[in-house]
Amino acid sequence: MLNSTKLQRRQSEIRQQLAELASNDNPTDDEQRSMNTLDAEYRTNEVRFRAALIAEDTERREAGEELETREGREYADLVSGFEMRQVALYLDEGRQFSGRTGEVVQELRSRGGYRGVPVPWQALEVRAGETVAAGVPDPIQTRPIIDRLFPDTAASRMGAQVIQIDHGEVEWPVVTSAVTAGWADGETANVAGPTAFATTDRALAPDHNLGVQMRITRKALKQSGAALEQAVRRDMNSVMAVAMDRAVFLGTGANGQPLGVITGAATYGITATDVDALATWAAVRAGVVRFMTANAATGPGGIRALIRPELWSLLDDTSDADLARTEWDKLTRNIPVSNIAMTTNGLAAPAGDPLETQALLTTSAGGIAPIFVGAWGAIDMIRDPFTDAQSGGLRITALATMDVTVARPAQLQLLTGLLLEAGA
Incomplete structure (x- = not known):
């Protein structure tokens, strides 16, 4: 006692x-x-x-x-011992779960309702020893969920944070008032008058469902060892990473998609600057300066940049007058290469005449991520026993409920009108 x-x-x-x-x-x-x-x-x-x-x-x-x-x-x-092949075999022939897989499924079912088999997000990580296009990753369990799931996604490298939500909506009150301090002008004078403390709610709502359909052949089902385990996890990992990445940045906010931070820059209140000039380090530096003057960043080392490969090609091919440094050298001397993410999925392809592209800058101020990605519960794996019944195959649908929001728009800067070629 x-x-x-x-x-x-x-x-x-x-x-x-x-x-x-x-x-x-x-x-x-x-x-x-x-x-x-x-x-x-x-x-x-x-x-x-x-x-x-x-x-x-x-x-x-x-x-x-x-x-x-x-x-x-x-x-x-x-979760590290969760086996995707047990999920496939349960859906195909009703084989019961065993070991750590059974414990995880039971725990997830106790927290929420699922039509099929709940699969934890962490189970989609590519395990050590499986060869993928990006090499052989060795994920660390203490990293944020989005890093464990998709370490090479642009959203992860731009500082986005995944919030696990059991049910309902989640809001973050963000301070929007500008409280100021002032000196008293004299012995009996008053200090600066009171400023109202105001906040704005940034909400994540379970309004957007992401679905993935997978077809597993009878041969794959009979190879119920590592081959099936790797195939299911790798395929689901890749398709969901691509869909999530695109939605975080380019989601339209219509047709069931969440509103991405680039498409919805005006809605979120993100500052968008039309450079309307040939892309150089100076254009990116101007965005860095705006971060610093707004007290959102203390220097270029804490800023992340999302760019297209075409922009990298131009910067790397453009040198200063004495040919000593390229524009890319100037960029990476200030913003670390590890903070620069190149994507063809998170940014729209260059368009216009002359061709122009965009770049997104983010920073984490006060430990707050610039982008929040809400994930409700686990992935719901549902069986379709009829579509591939003639061939003895199995078709499953994976459903995930997600949303995107911006905590503080001052932590993001959008650069538009970065020309990739000189105008006529």
């Missing part, structure tokens, strides 16, 4: 005894001495009680942090 609880009980007993003694109008000498003793003990226990609360609060905090970390590690260990 906690020491504070023991003291509370003792204090209650003392109060009860004092109440009985105080009700006597003519207390004896023994009763008077008892009241003095109990009163002194009560006051001493008050000091001990406050000290016990302080000590126990520190212990609770340390235990809570350790418990949260331990629970996260234990769940990550369970």
Whole structure:
């Protein structure tokens, strides 16, 4: 039992005894001495009680942090043994789940309703030893979910953060007021007047469903070992990464898509600057300066850039007057190469005459990610037993509910009108 609880009980007993003694109008000498003793003990226990609360609060905090970390590690260990082939075999022939896969499925089903088999997002990570186009990754369990799932996606490299939501909507109140300080102009003068503290809610709502259909042949089902495991996970990983990446930046906000940060720049309040000149480091530097003057970044090293390969080609081919450095050299000398993401999926293809492209700059201010991606629950894997019944195959549909929002528009800058060729 906690020491504070023991003291509370003792204090209650003392109060009860004092109440009985105080009700006597003519207390004896023994009763008077008892009241003095109990009163002194009560006051001493008050000091001990406050000290016990302080000590126990520190212990609770340390235990809570350790418990949260331990629970996260234990769940990550369970998910690391999740086998996608068990999901396929369960949907195909009804084979029951076993081991860590069964424990994860049972845990996810207890948190929400699924028509099919719930599959955790972490299970889509490509495990070590599986060769993919980007090499052989070795994901670390302590990384954010979007990094574990799709480490090479543009959204991940631009600092987007995935928020796991069990159900309902989630809002973040973001401060929008500009509270200022001012000096008192004289001994009796007042300081700057009060400024209203205002916030704006940034909401994530479960209004957008992403679906993936997979066809698993009978031969693949019979190869129920590593071949099926790798194929299912790799294919789902790649198609969902492409769809998520495109939606985060270029989602139209219509036809079931969330509103992407580039398409919805005006809606989110993101500053868009039309450069309308040949793309150079100077154009990107102007965006960096705007970040710094708005106190959103302390320097170019904390800024991430999303560009098209065509822009890289131009910058790398354009040199200064003495041919000592290219525009790309100037860019990477200020913004680390690791902070630059090239994509053909997250940015629209160059268009116009002359050709022009766009670039997106982001920064994480105060530890707040520039982009939030909401993911509701787990991936719902549903079986279609009829479509491929004649060939003995299995067709499954994976459904995921997601949304995108921007926390603070000051953490993003959109550069448009970056010309890739000189005008006529």
